Amino acid sequence: MTLRSWRSGPVNSLILVLLASMSGLLVLAAGLIIFGYDAPAAFAALWRGAFGSWYALTSATLVRAVPLLLIGGGLTLAFRAGALNIGAEGQFYAGAIAATWIGLHLHGVSPVLAVTLLLLSSALAGALWIALPVLLRLRFGVLEVISTLLLNFVAEALVSLMVQGPLQEARHAYPQSDPIANEARLRFLPGTRLHWGFLLAVFICAALSFLIARTLWGFTLKAAGANPRTARISGRINVSRIIGIALLVSGALAGVAGGMEVGGVSYALYQNLSPGYGFTGIAVALLARLEPLAVIGTAILFAGLETGAGAMQREAGIPSIAVYVVESIIIIIVLLAEVAGRRRPAGVQASTSVLT
Amino acid sequence: MTLALHLADIHKSFGSTQALRGADFSLRAGELHALLGENGAGKSTLMHIAAGLLRQERGEVRIHGQLLSAAAPKEAMRLGVGMVHQHFTSVPAFTVAENVALTARWQVSPQGMRRKVNELNRRFEIDLDPDAIAGQLPLVLLQRLEILKTLATGATVLLLDEPTGSLDEVESHRLLGLMRKLVSQGSAAVLITHKLDEALRFADSLTVLRQGEVTLTGKPAEFTPGLVARAMLGADLVSPLTRPVTTPGEPIVCARDLTVDPVGGNGPGLRNASFTIRAGEIVGVASVQGNGERELLRSLAGLLGPTSGYLTIQGSSGFVPEDRTAEGVISEFTLWENLTLGMSRDAEWIRHGFIDRAQARHATNAIIRQQGIKAENSDVPAGVLSGGNQQKLIIARALLMKPALIIAENPTRGLDVRAALEAGERLVLAARDNVAVIFYSSDLDELLGLCHRLLVLHRGRIHEASVGAGRDGIGRIMLSGAAATS
Numbered sequence: 024m025t026l027r028s029w030r031s032g033p034v035n036s037l038i039l040v041l042l043a044s045m046s047g048l049l050v051l052a053a054g055l056i057i058f059g060y061d062a063p064a065a066f067a068a069l070w071r072g073a074f075g076s077w078y079a080l081t082s083a084t085l086v087r088a089v090p091l092l093l094i095g096g097g098l099t100l101a102f103r104a105g106a107l108n109i110g111a112e113g114q115f116y117a118g119a120i121a122a123t124w125i126g127l128h129l130h131g132v133s134p135v136l137a138v139t140l141l142l143l144s145s146a147l148a149g150a151l152w153i154a155l156p157v158l159l160r161l162r163f164g165v166l167e168v169i170s171t172l173l174l175n176f177v178a179e180a181l182v183s184l185m186v187q188g189p190l191q192e193a194r195h196a197y198p199q200s201d202p203i204a205n206e207a208r209l210r211f212l213p214g215t216r217l218h219w220g221f222l223l224a225v226f227i228c229a230a231l232s233f234l235i236a237r238t239l240w241g242f243t244l245k246a247a248g249a250n251p252r253t254a255r256i257s258g259r260i261n262v263s264r265i266i267g268i269a270l271l272v273s274g275a276l277a278g279v280a281g282g283m284e285v286g287g288v289s290y291a292l293y294q295n296l297s298p299g300y301g302f303t304g305i306a307v308a309l310l311a312r313l314e315p316l317a318v319i320g321t322a323i324l325f326a327g328l329e330t331g332a333g334a335m336q337r338e339a340g341i342p343s344i345a346v347y348v349v350e351s352i353i354i355i356i357v358l359l360a361e362v363a364g365r366r367r368p369a370g371v372q373a374s375t376s377v378l379t
Numbered sequence: 380m381t382l383a384l385h386l387a388d389i390h391k392s393f394g395s396t397q398a399l400r401g402a403d404f405s406l407r408a409g410e411l412h413a414l415l416g417e418n419g420a421g422k423s424t425l426m427h428i429a430a431g432l433l434r435q436e437r438g439e440v441r442i443h444g445q446l447l448s449a450a451a452p453k454e455a456m457r458l459g460v461g462m463v464h465q466h467f468t469s470v471p472a473f474t475v476a477e478n479v480a481l482t483a484r485w486q487v488s489p490q491g492m493r494r495k496v497n498e499l500n501r502r503f504e505i506d507l508d509p510d511a512i513a514g515q516l517p518l519v520l521l522q523r524l525e526i527l528k529t530l531a532t533g534a535t536v537l538l539l540d541e542p543t544g545s546l547d548e549v550e551s552h553r554l555l556g557l558m559r560k561l562v563s564q565g566s567a568a569v570l571i572t573h574k575l576d577e578a579l580r581f582a583d584s585l586t587v588l589r590q591g592e593v594t595l596t597g598k599p600a601e602f603t604p605g606l607v608a609r610a611m612l613g614a615d616l617v618s619p620l621t622r623p624v625t626t627p628g629e630p631i632v633c634a635r636d637l638t639v640d641p642v643g644g645n646g647p648g649l650r651n652a653s654f655t656i657r658a659g660e661i662v663g664v665a666s667v668q669g670n671g672e673r674e675l676l677r678s679l680a681g682l683l684g685p686t687s688g689y690l691t692i693q694g695s696s697g698f699v700p701e702d703r704t705a706e707g708v709i710s711e712f713t714l715w716e717n718l719t720l721g722m723s724r725d726a727e728w729i730r731h732g733f734i735d736r737a738q739a740r741h742a743t744n745a746i747i748r749q750q751g752i753k754a755e756n757s758d759v760p761a762g763v764l765s766g767g768n769q770q771k772l773i774i775a776r777a778l779l780m781k782p783a784l785i786i787a788e789n790p791t792r793g794l795d796v797r798a799a800l801e802a803g804e805r806l807v808l809a810a811r812d813n814v815a816v817i818f819y820s821s822d823l824d825e826l827l828g829l830c831h832r833l834l835v836l837h838r839g840r841i842h843e844a845s846v847g848a849g850r851d852g853i854g855r856i857m858l859s860g861a862a863a864t865s
Contacts, residue, residue, distance in 0.1 A: 237733055237734055237736075238732055238733055238734065239719075239723065239724065239729050239732045239733070239734060240732060242716070242719060242720075242734060243723075245712075246709060246712070246716075246720050249709050249711060249712060250705075250709040250710075252705055252706055253705065253706050253707065253708060253709050253720070254709070254720070256682060256698070256700050256706040256707075257698070257700065257706060257707055257708070257720060257721050257773070257776075258720040258721060258723065259723070
């Protein structure tokens with residue numbers, strides 16, 4: 024599949040995502056009823072856990088949305104440039120390792136500087152983690168889909184190595200790091216457990232959206248992704264450079280996601296720190312039809328589903344994995360709508376809803 | 380004697396557009412019949428109806444006297460009609476023999492396939508290696524494979540949809556020669572084309588369609604080119620273009636011993652070329668495809684680096700690539716976006732790296748009106764425009780940059796008569812504005828009509844020629860280099 028036609032009007036997209044979400048939840052309800060679960064109770068728990076209270080919204084759902092915002096936003100940039108970064112999970116871990124390492128050494132530094140250093144180092148680590156795939160792609164034409172994907176496993180192994188080796192906590196009892204310095208932790212927004220990284224992530228998505236829609240550089244990025252040959256011949260665009268930069272930025276943002284997770288949520292590094300943020304981030308970007316501003320909505324939606332799933336498991340005894348079925352159905356429906364929309368003549372497709 | 384194909388009073392509409400309004404068409408056995416018309420005149424629709432791919436609303440189709448009762452390609456095929464489509468339908472990974480067997484539904488061993496293909500080869504003098512991989516065949520042989528496949532189904536009435544559209548003149552003539560041999564053995568063929576000279580030179584009869592109606596039919600000998608052109612285009616005939624009278628100005632391009640390696644490692648590339656192009660001059664590049672014309676033009680456009688030699692260009696240049704949809708426009712981008720693509724920072728609506736979209740739309744709308752581009756507004760995707768309108772956009776974009784030099788690669792390829800004339804007209808206007816123009820065309824008559832002088836390429840070497848050398852003189856250099864000319 025190419026990603027170039029993955030766009031449509033904002034209102035149609037919104038209706039489509041809402042309908043797809045409803046269908047996904049209906050399938051979940053059907054499944055629950057068939058297997059004899061108490062469906063209303065399960066849905067009540069899902070809702071309460073995700074959006075049901077101020078606490079659930081801010082301290083669970085929005086906290087979980089932060090990495091999805093950063094990863095999803097960054098991926099829209101890469102995908103729009105025609106580069107398929109499937110390695111955000113690995114870049115997330117690279118950022119988390121760097122943040123932990125530097126966070127452990129920041130005792131006594133001023134908090135502003137400490138947090139800045141933490142975020143910068145995680146961005147750098149994320150970018151470095153994707154630098155090899157970028158080099159392989161631009162120098163030897165190795166498909167970044169494969170190289171970025173494979174580096175995920177390397178990153179996970181590296182985390183495992185770190186928490187049992189150089190970064191293991193002082194007593195060497197558990198496979199995790201010591202907590203990072205207080206100074207390097209991101210502060211909470213008043214009255215919540217939500218750290219201010221959320222605001223930064225939302226701002227970054229908005230800025231990316233502006234970059235893509237309103238700047239010449241964003242325009243050349245879209246052109247490079249839509250038709251690299253025309254971009255090169257008629258636009259005199261250095262397509263390789265654009266792809267390289269887009270991949271590096273997406274890697275850096277995934278790294279920042281890892282850094283923020285350590286600096287604002289876990290304060291330490293351990294294995295399975297990410298419940299698959301790097302992959303959910305891909306879904307979030309696709310569902311947003313590669314529009315960074317829409318990522319704000321889809322990231323919160325998926326974060327809500329996943330935190331609600333936890334509540335559903337606790338309160339109604341339904342395996343939280345069920346929610347991944349809902350997510351998959353949403354993605355499949357949106358993909359199908361896209362394919363159906365593409366079959367129409369170009370002129371019609373441009374002006375009508377993909378739903379009808 | 381019954382007609383090989385007879386279409387009577389055919390009506391067909393698509394939605395609110397009437398594609399055919401009572402068209403008649405008669406094809407005798409042993410005849411090569413040219414079906415001429417502008418794009419959208421209804422040529423392909425009429426032949427699709429004959430092949431059973433579309434169903435007419437009124438009128439009847441008879442193949443060898445038998446009525447085609449429904450839109451049934453299989454039925455039409457059984458009666459002997461075979462269509463050779465404009466796009467290639469071969470499986471690239473299969474051999475020639477396998478492709479033929481696939482289409483003709485032969486259920487034989489590989490040796491059997493090879494033998495049967497060789498039989499066809501002999502019978503129709505097609506000369507294709509049965510073991511060649513289809514994906515590795517050059518365009519011209521791929522086209523022959525399409526014909527071979529259709530013949531293998533036992534077709535006696537061949538419908539060829541613009542078979543020469545992507546071929547240069549020499550290859551086109553070879554293919555049409557082949558068609559002549561086929562019909563001399565009793566088959567009948569319809570040649571859909573918009574190239575007047577092909578029809579007049581090779582066809583036994585011709586029929587002209589305009590806006591779904593037959594405007595002319597008969598023997599080519601009975602008509603002058605002007606008459607046929609008027610039948611195609613209607614009363615508002617665009618007058619044939621002539622080169623502008625300009626006095627060449629200062630040199631814009633100076634090349635000395637310019638050598639450029641071949642693109643993709645095939646062909647001779649460009650070898651030790653020395654030439655000058657002056658402001659206000661239209662210089663044509665004539666060559667059989669693959670003799671270095673691509674390397675010449677693309678090195679001038681700055682897309683290929685010279686291997687050795689000197690090349691200086693005074694001022695900026697604008698490039699019009701041959702493949703409009705793959706290199707000229709981004710189909711899903713709007714018109715204003717496609718203008719932005721080519722102009723980049725030089726567009727007045729780009730300021731400090733930001734795009735003023737309102738101004739971009741406004742300026743693009745003005746250009747659409749001024750250039751006569753048929754599009755609703757600047758927000759239409761470029762992909763919905765016809766080839767001619769896309770080309771107008773591309774040439775206009777190149778000229779908006781106020782270049783000293785325009786480089787156009789086969790700018791009229793695939794365009795119908797009117798659109799080709801309009802594209803040529805824009806190059807002439809550019810030259811009047813003192814722009815140096817160099818363009819390659821696979822149509823020699825077009826070069827002879829528009830250019831002040833020619834650069835003829837043969838195996839990567841440049842031979843300067845004046846338009847006075849005429850078709851035959853230029854053709855001789857194209858085929859055998861300068862040595863044979865005198």
